Amino acid sequence: MEFQVVRDLVTAAPNGRVLRRFIRESALFFRMTAIVRDDDVRSGRLRIEGSRVTVLDVKRRVIDNDEDAHIVAGEYDLSMADVFHALAYYYDHRDEFARCEREAETARRDGERRTRETLERVESGRRETGEQAD
Known part of the structure; x- marks a missing residue:
């Protein structure tokens, strides 16, 4: 039931302002761990202290995939x-x-483009020499 209230707040205020206020006020009753960054853990991504769970892991499951936060908490x-x-x-x-996700998407696309170009060069080299692909 308490998560339904949070979900209603998110729906009512997609900019997250109401949700942030609710979470901050609720945090007074709970001991929360910090959000930390360590280059040796999860490639330096921001994560919940004492775990390998990143902020984006939680965001992707709860916000993007609309999973119940209680289930996500239990599984992690x-x-x-x-x-x-x-x-x-x-x-x-x-x-x-958002900026980091855009940069990662750009890097992924560049990598795919370079891979395609490399494969095309290999294929054209095979055609020129008359080799058959395996």
Whole structure:
């Protein structure tokens, strides 16, 4: 039932302002762990302290895939406060996360383009020499 209230808040305020306020006020009743970054863990992605779960892991499951936060918390062995803290952190830094996701998408597309070009060069080299592809 409590998650339904949060879901209603998200629906009512897609910019996350109401959700952030709700989470901050609720955080007074819970001990939350910090959001940390360590280059040796999960390639330096922001994660929940004491776990390998990143802010984006939580965001993708709860926000993007519309999964129940209680289930996500249980599967990751996190407290509800940790899950909501990660979501609040995401909303507070949404522009930075969006920029990082755009950069990652650009890098992925560039990598795919370079792979296609390499494969085309290999194929054209085979055709020129008359080799058969395996």
